[in-house]
Amino acid sequence: MNSSPTVVRGYDRLAPWYDPLATVYSGGRIAACHRTIAEQLTPGERALFVGAGNGRDAAAAARRGVIPTLLDLSPGMLARATRKVRESGIEPTIVARDVREFHCARDPRDPSTPPPFDAVVASFFLNVFRTDELPDLIAHLATLVGSGGRIWIADFAPPRGGGLSRLGQRIYHDCPMRAFGALTGNAIHPIHDLRPEFERTGITLASTTTHRVFGVGPRWLEVLEGVVG
Numbered sequence: 564m565n566s567s568p569t570v571v572r573g574y575d576r577l578a579p580w581y582d583p584l585a586t587v588y589s590g591g592r593i594a595a596c597h598r599t600i601a602e603q604l605t606p607g608e609r610a611l612f613v614g615a616g617n618g619r620d621a622a623a624a625a626r627r628g629v630i631p632t633l634l635d636l637s638p639g640m641l642a643r644a645t646r647k648v649r650e651s652g653i654e655p656t657i658v659a660r661d662v663r664e665f666h667c668a669r670d671p672r673d674p675s676t677p678p679p680f681d682a683v684v685a686s687f688f689l690n691v692f693r694t695d696e697l698p699d700l701i702a703h704l705a706t707l708v709g710s711g712g713r714i715w716i717a718d719f720a721p722p723r724g725g726g727l728s729r730l731g732q733r734i735y736h737d738c739p740m741r742a743f744g745a746l747t748g749n750a751i752h753p754i755h756d757l758r759p760e761f762e763r764t765g766i767t768l769a770s771t772t773t774h775r776v777f778g779v780g781p782r783w784l785e786v787l788e789g790v791v792g
């Protein structure tokens with residue numbers, strides 16, 4: 564099995580197409596996941612959007628008074644996200660870096676690194692990585708918020724229901740994963756279940772919101788809110 568870290572490329576080329584493709588693929592429900600997060604963030608809190616992409620969730624949050632930092636590897640994605648957030652009259656902080664190399668100060672007297680955030684948002688980000696990479700990634704995200712800070716994750720819901728439903732869910736998940744695998748080097752993996760990873764990292768699951776694909780289909784998309792212990 565490949566054990567080197569997943570490093571994507573090519574999101575710059577995809578940037579103009581990413582949101583329209585997501586809208587067609589989910590019937591607008593990926594955007595609904597973004598809104599779910601934006602509506603539950605508290606105005607005034609400092610939120611780090613990792614793998615910010617085109618910044619739909621960050622822009623919706625900024626309109627509500629959240630102070631956003633956008634982090635992404637792709638300059639093309641970051642440029643679009645920045646424009647979108649600026650439209651709400653907020654100037655976001657931009658971090659063009661691999662999240663695994665981004666650290667926050669544990670010691671508030673250390674001026675070289677930023678203080679922890681109130682919230683970290685990872686929308687459709689963790690599915691870029693293999694399942695065996697999740698423990699380190701989630702533990703790292705937890706270090707970016709202080710104790711009591713929140714982690715918001717929008718992603719595919721884990722398999723549920725009978726055999727036919729699971730097969731449909733797998734096909735729904737695997738099609739974009741394989742397409743993005745070919746285009747960007749995204750990892751190829753089974754549908755992630757983030758709950759055990761939360762538990763292992765001492766993150767309490769505070770809420771779950773599920774979304775039906777196309778608004779009327781099965782609940783194959785979800786938003787998890789975790790509180791770091």
Ligand SMILES: C[S@@+](CC[C@H](N)C(=O)[O-])C[C@H]1O[C@@H](n2cnc3c(N)ncnc32)[C@H](O)[C@@H]1O
Binds near residue numbers: 614661686
């Ligand atoms: C599937 S897109 C999700 C975009 C957006 N969050 C959304 O919900 O529409 C994944 C994003 O993660 C970024 N990305 C992938 N690996 C990364 C890494 N190691 N560090 C930071 N960003 C990364 C990609 O450039 C891309 O913009």
